[in-house]
Amino acid sequence: MIRFVTATFIIVFASTAIAADKASVEEGARIAVTGGCHDCHTEGFAESGGKVDTKKALLGNQIGFQGPWGTTYPANLRITLSKMSENEFVKYGHTMKTRPPMPWYGVNTMTDHELRSLYQYVKSFGEIGRPAPEYVEPNQTPKTPFIVFAPPNMPAQ
Ligand code: HEC
Numbered sequence: 106m107i108r109f110v111t112a113t114f115i116i117v118f119a120s121t122a123i124a125a126d127k128a129s130v131e132e133g134a135r136i137a138v139t140g141g142c143h144d145c146h147t148e149g150f151a152e153s154g155g156k157v158d159t160k161k162a163l164l165g166n167q168i169g170f171q172g173p174w175g176t177t178y179p180a181n182l183r184i185t186l187s188k189m190s191e192n193e194f195v196k197y198g199h200t201m202k203t204r205p206p207m208p209w210y211g212v213n214t215m216t217d218h219e220l221r222s223l224y225q226y227v228k229s230f231g232e233i234g235r236p237a238p239e240y241v242e243p244n245q246t247p248k249t250p251f252i253v254f255a256p257p258n259m260p261a262q
Pocket residue numbers: 137140141142143144145146170177178179180182185201203204205206207208211212223240
């Protein structure tokens with residue numbers, strides 16, 4: 106009897122652990138919200154109070170961020186991920202580095218499980234859309250609207 110209970114417990118425990126370890130689209134959807142990815146990479150997301158429009162989700166943004174680094178645009182992640190396998194994205198996610206204000210260091214710390222889920226979520230949309238505008242060098246004028254990152258009262262260093 107004890108042996109039976111122990112065996113049952115091990116089987117139940119092991120299968121729960123496997124289920125929890127399975128990357129999923131649902132988990133990726135949650136990470137894209139908690140990780141802040143939609144805030145920049147999905148047009149209208151922040152303004153809507155956090156509603157994901159699946160027609161626009163992670164298609165990138167036409168509004169740039171300007172600072173000493175030039176002007177950068179949140180990339181169309183559906184296009185970026187369409188060029189990689191899931192395993193390639195896991196490697197890329199752990200090592201990627203971009204210009205500001207992309208929080209690449211946060212993506213670097215994600216677990217394999219989180220990166221796999223994010224990949225599956227981005228791939229679930231199908232239609233990959235058009236690329237975000239190209240990066241613009243400092244001192245050049247972008248052709249699109251942009252947000253300036255410049256504290257007006259920054260104390261002298
Ligand atoms: C504050 C805005 C912001 C947030 C938040 C943000 N990103 Fe970005 N992301 C950007 C910008 C801007 C770029 C372009 C950087 C450049 O041009 O070097 C970018 C670039 C990227 C790239 C590189 C794409 C390519 O093709 O080169 C990836 C991948 C990426 N972001 C993933 C994510 C993920 C995943 C999250 C959520 C965990 C996230 N980003 C959150 C702004 C943001």
